[in-house]
Amino acid sequence: MSGDALLRQNARSTERLRALVARLDGADLDRSLGGGWTVAYALAHLAFWDVRQHVALQGYARGEGFPAEDKAVNDTLETVAPMLSAGATGPEAVRGAALVDATVARLSDEQRAALVVEGLDWAIERWRHREDHIAQIEAVLP
Numbered sequence: 615m616s617g618d619a620l621l622r623q624n625a626r627s628t629e630r631l632r633a634l635v636a637r638l639d640g641a642d643l644d645r646s647l648g649g650g651w652t653v654a655y656a657l658a659h660l661a662f663w664d665v666r667q668h669v670a671l672q673g674y675a676r677g678e679g680f681p682a683e684d685k686a687v688n689d690t691l692e693t694v695a696p697m698l699s700a701g702a703t704g705p706e707a708v709r710g711a712a713l714v715d716a717t718v719a720r721l722s723d724e725q726r727a728a729l730v731v732e733g734l735d736w737a738i739e740r741w742r743h744r745e746d747h748i749a750q751i752e753a754v755l756p
Contacts, residue, residue: 635704664710
């Protein structure tokens with residue numbers, strides 16, 4: 615995927631997320647997605663992973679390499695997420711999306727290409743992860 619196409623896809627998914635969050639109410643945030651997940655938890659999950667990639671990509675841009683993922687993170691997040699305000703998860707998911715989108719946009723074409731070659735395309739193609747969870751959330755809304 616070309617750099618411009620990638621940036622457009624990320625921006626589109628951020629706007630879809632923003633529009634979705636704007637129409638959610640408290641009852642929507644509490645809706646079950648199955649597997650113990652709620653809409654609020656899915657939004658917290660999105661916020662976390664977009665901010666995580668934002669931080670990781672900033673280090674990568676400084677030449678620090680891209681950090682490995684800790685496989686325990688998702689399980690840890692499931693334990694910590696209920697402590698978060700459900701109402702804050704949507705705005706934070708949008709904020710995280712905008713942060714990582716801006717970070718990806720600041721990377722050079724060469725840096726983005728190197729990430730793809732290294733098998734880290736998911737770190738810059740944030741739209742894929744967002745679209746999965748947006749669809750999951752939309753499927754349970756009335």
